[in-house]
Amino acid sequence: MSTAAETPAPAPEAPAFAPLRLRPREERRLRAGHLWVYSNEVDTRATPLAGFEPGEPVEIQAADGRPLGTGYVNPRSLICARIVSRDRRHPFSRSLIVHRLKVALGLRERLFEGPWYRLVHGEGDRLPGLVVDRYGEVLAVQLNTAGMERARADVLAALGKVLRPRAVVLRNDSPVRELEGLPRTVEVAWGEVPETVEIEENGLRFRVPLAGGQKTGWFYDQRDNRARLARYVRGARVLDLFSYVGGWGVTAAARGAAEVLCVDSSGAALERVAGNARLNGVDGRVRTLRADAFEALARLRAARERFDVVVLDPPAFVRRRRDLKAGTEAYRRLNRMAMQVLARDGILVTCSCSFHVERALLARLVHEAARHVDRNLQVLEQGHQAPDHPVHPAIPETEYLKCFVLRVSLA
Numbered sequence: 001m002s003t004a005a006e007t008p009a010p011a012p013e014a015p016a017f018a019p020l021r022l023r024p025r026e027e028r029r030l031r032a033g034h035l036w037v038y039s040n041e042v043d044t045r046a047t048p049l050a051g052f053e054p055g056e057p058v059e060i061q062a063a064d065g066r067p068l069g070t071g072y073v074n075p076r077s078l079i080c081a082r083i084v085s086r087d088r089r090h091p092f093s094r095s096l097i098v099h100r101l102k103v104a105l106g107l108r109e110r111l112f113e114g115p116w117y118r119l120v121h122g123e124g125d126r127l128p129g130l131v132v133d134r135y136g137e138v139l140a141v142q143l144n145t146a147g148m149e150r151a152r153a154d155v156l157a158a159l160g161k162v163l164r165p166r167a168v169v170l171r172n173d174s175p176v177r178e179l180e181g182l183p184r185t186v187e188v189a190w191g192e193v194p195e196t197v198e199i200e201e202n203g204l205r206f207r208v209p210l211a212g213g214q215k216t217g218w219f220y221d222q223r224d225n226r227a228r229l230a231r232y233v234r235g236a237r238v239l240d241l242f243s244y245v246g247g248w249g250v251t252a253a254a255r256g257a258a259e260v261l262c263v264d265s266s267g268a269a270l271e272r273v274a275g276n277a278r279l280n281g282v283d284g285r286v287r288t289l290r291a292d293a294f295e296a297l298a299r300l301r302a303a304r305e306r307f308d309v310v311v312l313d314p315p316a317f318v319r320r321r322r323d324l325k326a327g328t329e330a331y332r333r334l335n336r337m338a339m340q341v342l343a344r345d346g347i348l349v350t351c352s353c354s355f356h357v358e359r360a361l362l363a364r365l366v367h368e369a370a371r372h373v374d375r376n377l378q379v380l381e382q383g384h385q386a387p388d389h390p391v392h393p394a395i396p397e398t399e400y401l402k403c404f405v406l407r408v409s410l411a
Helices: 092-109 144-148 153-162 221-225 247-254 267-279 293-302 321-339 360-372
Strands: 019-020 036-038 055-059 067-073 079-085 116-121 130-135 138-145 169-170 185-190 196-201 204-209 238-242 259-266 286-290 307-312 342-352 375-383 404-411
Touching: 036 375, 055 342, 067 196, 067 307, 092 153, 116 144, 116 196, 116 221, 130 404, 138 153, 138 375, 144 153, 153 342, 196 221, 196 259, 204 247, 204 267, 221 247, 221 342, 238 247, 238 286, 247 267, 247 307, 267 286, 293 321, 307 321, 321 342, 321 360, 342 360
Parallel strands: 019 055, 138 169, 238 259, 238 307, 259 286, 307 342
Antiparallel strands: 036 079, 055 067, 067 079, 116 130, 130 138, 169 185, 196 204, 342 404, 375 404
């Protein structure tokens, strides 16, 4: 006589999602942990892509019909589907988003004392297409894929349940939305979003623009790299290029730099630099210059200006692989010009947020720049994105930020 303990549990029901069938042997990368499906991996005879709506929830299946996970599809994109869950009992849904947000929040509360961080980093937090930056009681959200755009109501409801924010701004103006066939917009989802919010980073305070700032307002990914400045800038003359609102420059002044020159092409950003310098009591040691970075470097060299530390934190020069040739030349030229305004045995802090410029390539470009102007380099430290931007080990694209601290000396 059988017992209840011997009765097998019923198999979980398949989610009520349309199937997206892959071609034979195309599931290997997904089984290894990746979350993306490319359009040329889909069996379009069994499941024509034209039959799906952008953002529609789907069950991704191997060629034999075995489920690989649930997520969403976008027939208009090269990355035509993304897996959100591999567990059939917990498909892509509002409740799953709530769970993932709680997991992400638990990590950030373990890492940081205050509520200023990236809460969700897309694939790194197993919520592909979603970015959430937290500024205390205000959230800046990016829905970067058709699937997350379609799940907008669920995302906002989940954020409300987990965090109860006072206000949410949708910074849906990222260029990646164009690849998904989505418009670029900025709008308030709820609440009253202030023009600026105040954050704390490494013991300093910064006022950050939300609706009109770059990206989502602040670059939390450089938090740990900015903290490295303290040992190099005491008593130094510092040049901060692409300064934005002064994250690097104000930090340098607060850590003892004798003089800091912040350069940016945006007058509004430089007004924020001045304000953040005052906020931290270092306005007497921070100057600003509105100029293109390359033009500024040429002018400073012509004036025989010299700096003990130069910081290069440019925007991505290589957004797509086809930009690689022009972008690598821009990195090479920028670093070469920066070395020409460095004082003897100066410190160069150079960064790249271009995924297509790998760490080894950036190191080679900087070395080539040094040889061009007859300089020697010593690599002192290497930096990465901060831990609130976690890397998915199966998805190299989630590791994008490189930072080198180098001593530059005459040959």
